Amino acid sequence: MNSYYAATLAVYAGVDIIACIALNLQFGVSGIVNFSFIVFQAAGAYTAAVLSMPPDSAYGGYQTYIGGLQLPFPIPWIGGAIVGGLLAIPVGLVVLRKLRPDYQAISLLVLSVIANSLITNARTFLNGAAGIAQVPGPFSNQVDPLAQSYQLLYVGLTLPCVLLVWAVASRIVNSPFGRSLRAMREHEVAATAIGKNPVQLKMTVFIVGGVIAGLSGAILVGYIAVWAPSVWLYPETIILFAAVIVGGRGNNVGAILGALLVPVGFEEATRMIPPTIGGWVPPPNLIPAMQWVAIGLLIIGFLWFRPEGVRPEPRRVFEGAPVREDSERVLKS
Amino acid sequence: MELYVAALGFGLISASVIAIAAVGFTMQFGITNMINLAYGEVMMVSGYAAFYVNQAGVNIWVAMIAGALAGAALSFVLNRFLYTPFQRKGTNLIGMVIISLAASLMIANLMLPLVGYDTSSYVIDQGQLLRWNGLVLTVAQIAIIVVAAILMLAVHGMLRYTRLGKAMRATAANPTLARNCGIPTQRVISVVWLITGALCGVAGVVAGMDSENFSVASGAGYLITIIAAAVLGGAGQPYGAMIGALIIGLVTELSAAAIAPEYKQVVAFAILVLVMVLRPQGMLAKRGALAAAG
């Protein structure tokens, strides 16, 4: 049995769970279609990288990047989370105004493409298309990163982060703030009428989501030791959206299930497809291409048959509220 | 200075290619309320349809018809069997966007095993290179500009002067009211998908002619630029899309002349972002992007 692969799956699961919880807060609970989500994860990863790397003259100077402050854990992770949140401010100010949801979605998508193109071409900033390599993970000076014990250490670092994020997100979802978000999602005009400020609500959840997304990026980059534009192209956001939809929007358990089912479960399960199927060797690119077709079918299938996801958002009912006979929502809970 | 005039000419070609596509895209949005993110892939498929006809010895300008037909057919099928059922089910706007994204993923990845990963090229005679006052264009490129102009005029004519056009505009403005006035909105929508699909197909072929090689991956590249042009001009406004295409095409090439060319795409999109900040409904729309009431 290979502990490295098990550890990889565990760390990736943790990162994806954290990312899906963040996206769920933005999309599932608040209805913001953040098609640029992956940019915030990338911002956290790059920040953690440049905070923990030595200056760019190291290792022969084959890469150029800003920073290089060689700061120890946990500063890079905290820095990554903070930058993820900071990035949300200008993006939110530009996009989260009185735009209808699908316009918001499109502008965020375009922003995601712009960001990727900018970083790729501004080579001295974050080393362009090649990205930043040899990123030291936490405690990599004390424990050999290639040893099995390091894998255990990393899982041990990831797990508390997952639990912390889950706890924070649960508090948010079950708090008055969460109720306001859901109210805004369901009927923005009504929510405004009772005094909620949708723009402020959206900005807040956008920033919170950005912080969590940044943390997920910091965790991932410390593990894989590399970060490049190819890692955060816009289809990555789509995978996470599929995860949140499949798992069930609006609730954290749904987000967790979605993260385990789609980016971890589905993407990893397709690695297990045998190379020959009853003697027939498929053309080399066929199975990878079919994986994407399957993801598309998964999204469409879930949206058709079970739009509420594997674990639907629990409907919250007030004790003593009048039960209307035609209220499908009550019946469904 | 000469460079800028030349860039202007290049911008015109880019604008022509984008305009044909953007008008179709924006009409799909305006009349059927569908942001069709599979549009780029339909362009790519149509480009390949024309490619195979071209390989069989047919002149590319004639093969363009095959492209238009492929685009029309695929768009019609997409709408009839995927989008409409979900819309009838009451799926909201975002759900539809995600569905069109899923469709684009599937189309692209189904094409890959069929046509492979390498690039393909049309057999096309570019014709002479003409120079005039700093503009540098081949005959074929001028032909593309002419085709685009003709199509724009045709769209304008259809919308303004035909009954179908009026029915389209009515459906776009208020589908319920249009239906109450006796307009067969379902049939109008089907026709819209056929026509915009044909535009999409022509755009795909023209893009392939313009760029000398194309591949399955080209589809995604087209999409972002088209969205930018459509949104810039005001989503749902065909004339806006034409203006948006012109702006994006010209700005892209002029900025490549003025600053480092690897940023030219970024500049175009930055313009888009600027417009979203300053005038979120786009240039021509009156309400388009603003939050709809209820």
Add this chain to the structure above:
Amino acid sequence: MNRFQPGVRRHLNPTRLLSAIAALVVLAACGGSTPTTGGLGSGPLLVGVLAPFSGADASFGPRYLAGCYAAALSINGAGGVGGRQVSCQEFDTRGEPADAVPAANAMISGNSNLMGVVGCTSDEASTVVPILDRSHIPMTCMTGQSEFNKTNFTYFHRLVPPDSFDAYAMIGSALFGPGHAPYKNIALVFGDDIGSQTFVGPAVAALNKLGVNIAINQAIHLGASSYRTEVQKMLLTHPDVILTETIGSAGTYLGEVKQLNGGKMIPFIGTSATIDPVWFKQVVTAIGLTDFEANYTAVDLALSLSGPGYDEFVTQLTAADAKYSGSQALTYKGKSPTVHLYDGIILDALAMVAANSSDPTVYNPKIFTIANGVPGATVVNTFADGVAALKAGKSIRYVGAAGENNFNQWNNSQQGYNLVTMDKNGNEVVIGQLTQAQTQQIIDAGGNA
């Protein structure tokens, strides 16, 4: 008093959830078995092709897989490695580091009989090379990144030159190439992707140090539909020659160069990666064969693409093409990666036989010895010949389909550079060579980063 109570809500017990996850993870990771000790062992052997099979670089994987198929057929036809049959399997990295890590780990976890790995391109090498090295798996990598020029990973082998050396050779071609006076005004046109970036830095450093004028250093966005403005800008600087790679967009760019230059083509020098049927087709379609022949040169390792080693490769590649109908193996017979990785696998197999061990810690050092040879070694060109010579007690040097290899202390194989072009069928033709002195002069100027 708070009258708010949650409605029907099932609490998912976190402990149960986490145990379930853990169980899934454990199940997924199972698949190992005990290692063999001494001798060649038994059971099938696997070569992993760890490379992009989807995403932007999806065309890379199949060409590496074809090389593996050919090698496997060659080895198995000669009785296998101590009777053990070799097979090939693809492991898709999806062309990016975050997906490459689970791919590499899944590959290792699920297969205890890995004899070697080929692929590891610059898209993912930085993450997978350490993983493979720690698991003691000999690898033959395609990455041209400078970070591997002086690597400490003992299981890493590179049979293709680092991109920086390609860049130096191109400058050498511009300055010392046959058939023209040294070019004075050089245009650099490369893409903004990873693979291209690693050329530009060294090239600029070397040219500046040598005092040669860089007309323009242009980065273009690969895959764009046209570059007319970029081309016009470049033309206004009046370069003598264009140094380029621009895989996938070369046809578009160079075609527009010819168009906008009034039908006259500017000489252009390509990297070793341009010696490729697809690149050839794209550019010839765009500018025509005559202009191509008159203006194109490229640089390459002294690759022979002829001789008994290459013949065996082509024979097996043809067989692979027939056996694996979807692989299109034969289309890759002129492709440098296919040829080099074939040699890499044969080297792995011969090393196992020479060491008479399936333990990589034992046979990995033999790869170096067999590639470079020792004084008095018998030269062999195929696996079968190698096994026969080893059986007769001789030490061998494998000179394979790509010709000689000379590993330096960092397992990078270097030799002189050839200046080449392609004939009308896209076959490589050598037209000149750079001397050691010339190459060294440029390397010194640019720095061996």
